[in-house]
Amino acid sequence: MKPWHRVTLFFSVLTATLAVAIPRWLDPEPAVYEAALGDFHSYEIAVASSPSTCGVRESAIEGLSSELLFAFRGANTEGASIGNISGLSKHFAVANSAQLAALESQGLAPSAAGSAHLKVVRISRVGFDAQKTEALLCLRASGASSLFHLRKLDGVWQVVRVEPLQAA
Numbered sequence: 487m488k489p490w491h492r493v494t495l496f497f498s499v500l501t502a503t504l505a506v507a508i509p510r511w512l513d514p515e516p517a518v519y520e521a522a523l524g525d526f527h528s529y530e531i532a533v534a535s536s537p538s539t540c541g542v543r544e545s546a547i548e549g550l551s552s553e554l555l556f557a558f559r560g561a562n563t564e565g566a567s568i569g570n571i572s573g574l575s576k577h578f579a580v581a582n583s584a585q586l587a588a589l590e591s592q593g594l595a596p597s598a599a600g601s602a603h604l605k606v607v608r609i610s611r612v613g614f615d616a617q618k619t620e621a622l623l624c625l626r627a628s629g630a631s632s633l634f635h636l637r638k639l640d641g642v643w644q645v646v647r648v649e650p651l652q653a654a
Contacts, residue, residue: 632648
């Protein structure tokens with residue numbers, strides 16, 4: 487192989503690798519999901535992403551910036567795509583909303599897909615502040631909803647507040 491072929495091949499592989507890796511590095515949503523679900527690792531859980539504001543109004547949660555609430559509502563508008571939960575498969579069964587809806591339409595509980603004790607957790611899209619150092623998401627499980635406020639502290643996403651919500 488000629489030297490310029492090697493250089494061309496090297497840069498082609500490097501370009502392809504960066505094209506896959508950079509979007510993952512720039513997308514903080516999976517890391518926020520990991521942090522929010524940190525306390526659930528010991529349970530048998532299936533996680534599904536489905537955009538939802540859980541009925542949160544812009545002025546409903548005291549202590550949260552209007553910017554963050556606006557971003558959360560924007561990320562979860564009707565027709566929004568599902569969140570990137572594929573990385574959660576290391577700790578949880580991962581299902582998309584279509585798979586869960588198909589099971590439910592057949593009269594099957596989500597447990598039919600795996601364990602008899604499988605609990606389904608639906609997680610919304612994440613709303614971020616402009617600096618991507620604060621995040622807001624909704625988690626729904628067993629008929630209850632909670633709003634998770636997270637902050638990136640020393641490079642790690644941490645839950646700073648969980649606000650129980652009325653069922654939505």
